[in-house]
Amino acid sequence: MKRTHSCGGLRLAQAGQEVHLAGWVSGRRDHGGVIFIDLRDREGVTQVVFNPALAPEVSALAHGLRSEFVVQVTGKVSPRPEGTKNATLATGEIEVLASGLQVLNPSETPPFPLDEEGVNEDLRLRYRYLDLRRPAMAEALRARHRAALAIRHYMDEKGFYEIETPVLFKSTPEGAREYLVPSRLNPGKFYALPQSPQQFKQLLMVGGAEKYFQIARCFRDEDLRADRQPEFTQIDIEMSFIGREDIYALIEGLVKRVWKEVKGVEIAVPFPRVTYREAMDTYGTDKPDRRYGLKLADLTEAFRNSSFKVFQSAVAAGGVVKAFNAKGLAVITTGQIEDLTNLAKSHGAKGLAWIKVEKGEWKSPIVKFFSDAEKKALTETLGVEEGDLILFGGDQWVAACEVLGLVRIRCADYLEKLGKLKKDPAQLDFHWVIDFPLLRKDPEHPNMVASHHPFTAPVQEDLPLLESQPEKVRGQHYDLVLNGVELGGGSIRIHQGKVQDKIFREILKLPGDIVQSRFGYMVEALQFGAPPHGGIALGFDRLMALLLGHESIRDVIAFPKNARGQDVMSGAPAEATARQLKEIHIKSETIPGV
Secondary structure (H helix, E strand, O other): OOOOOOOOOOOHHHOOOEEEEEEEEEEEEEEOOEEEEEEEEOOEEEEEEEOOOOOHHHHHHHOOOOOOOEEEEEEEEEEOOOOOOOOOOOOOOEEEEEEEEEEEEOOOOOOOOOOOOOOOHHHHHHOHHHHOOOHHHHHHHHHHHHHHHHHHHHHHHOOOEEOOOOOOEOOOOOOOOOOEEEOOOOOOOEEEOOOOOHHHHHHHHHOOOOEEEEEEEEEOOOOOOOOOOOEEEEEEEEEEOOOHHHHHHHHHHHHHHHHHHHHOOOOOOOOOEEEHHHHHHHHOOOOOOOOOOOOOEEOOHHHOOOOOHHHHHHHHOOOEEEEEEEOOOOOOOHHHHHHHHHHHHHOOOOOOOEEEEEOOEEEOOOHHHOOHHHHHHHHHHHOOOOOOEEEEEEEOHHHHHHHHHHHHHHHHHHHHHOOOOOOOOOOOOEEEEEOOEOEEOOOOOOOOEEOOOOOEOEOHHHHHHOOOOHHHOEEOEEEEEEOOEEEEEEEEEOOOHHHHHHHHHHHOOOOHHHHHHHHHHHHHHHOOOOOOEEEEEEEHHHHHHHHHOOOOHHHHOOOOOOOOOOEOOOOEOOOOOHHHHHHOOOOOOOOOOO
8 A cells, every 4th residue: 555645735736647645535426427535634635536437447436435434546636627626725726537446444424524613522522533633633733743843943953952851750739739649669658740840840950951841741630621631731941040031032932933833923022021010900910911902990099088988998908999991881781790790709809890881871889979070080091981881899909900800801702792892813912921929828828828839039139028028029930921821931940948948938937847848859959059040831732722723722632631621532530440449559438348
């Protein structure tokens, strides 16, 4: 069996040549005894003609062909007759006049049409091996390969080594639940699958590798959504003797290379820088989508002495009053207002204040509490006009910003459906978010916790505040954001053992035994001449989804899990046998004898 060409490779230049093709029958048409099939492989589609006047026996055999049969075809390349060319196909100017046909394998009728969109995702995942034949999935796999190749070539040019790190590691607190793996040879002890190679890549810097990268598999036992999978891939990078600007320049060049080689699109660099404070203040999130307006405004001073007690008490408690104008959204329904209110409540707000401007009148249960000065401040600050919807948040700064940030995104969705706003996926708003707080308060912990991770170095000029006002200390942490999606983040690391130990024990107030058991080797390693270093990790799956215009990363992963973390094709996760559990010293309340 041989192929002389792929099904996407023939052109007019091959007219008159005898060729051998192999692939899947994508479609079959009977035109008065002349059979036409679309023969598909991963490179494209070629039209094959079985004409009984030219090859009667072969044409008779072609009558039995059905969708997804695997066949080999021999024939002569011929220009298509005038009026039958297909400009949508790369091979649309030619066809193959068949003189030979071999059925390599018949196929059952597929459970769903492979040429249709909108098929139920669980059905597609159940038969993923068929779903992968669809052109969109084939293109995703091809683009993913090309992107990985571009990354490796770029990083090699920049002097980086690709180094693998262990998948069986130890449990460390990095912000998400881990997958544990029992050790048969060490009863009662467990490995943890790594959430990232964070500690290993820092140890590689201590070891003198200087420039490391890895397209790494990572694991997090999180609740799933469109941009999360229990196992995922990240572009992991660490460098020695660098500062933040070096990271920015490296990653901007990497992104530029990937978009150019995979999509043929030129990306403008350098990317804008947005501080964490500015992002939260203006958009209500540290990963803002800046392709549309709906910017948040601060009205704290205007409502400091308001008769509306909700706002007045929020300001008196040291909080803020924030608002934004969803221009043109006064047409919102009562049900949609309830949807926005429930969204706000689900994230800690007690409610959601709003004003509609309709027929020259401000309509809202709260307007009667507003003074003329407060109305004037709203009108001037937000540019209030007929047809607008004003939404408010009154709370502590972070809480007010975050709630309005979520409401802003939902309002943008409503406006887009109404045709009053467009979030153009072709508009690429890359930007860095910088100057995050090093530490944050967590209601589930009595002490402050690391905003990023405990290895992040403080901004040098903020070091004097570390003990007296730790909440004001900025970290050397940076996130790369594209169109409201965090592509990745990283930081300059703490490279001095004494400073790292101080952060663990005195600032985060971790017990000494916890520090020793979980991070003792890290603190020790930093005492042996660790160089200044920093790095970043980019979500490869998220990058590919944005690159190809998919909403879900499941559409750019060959064999993903569904929203419940299940592989519905193979049936994973599955039950273990009693013997397997005994071998790894695990007791079970549901399996007899274990």
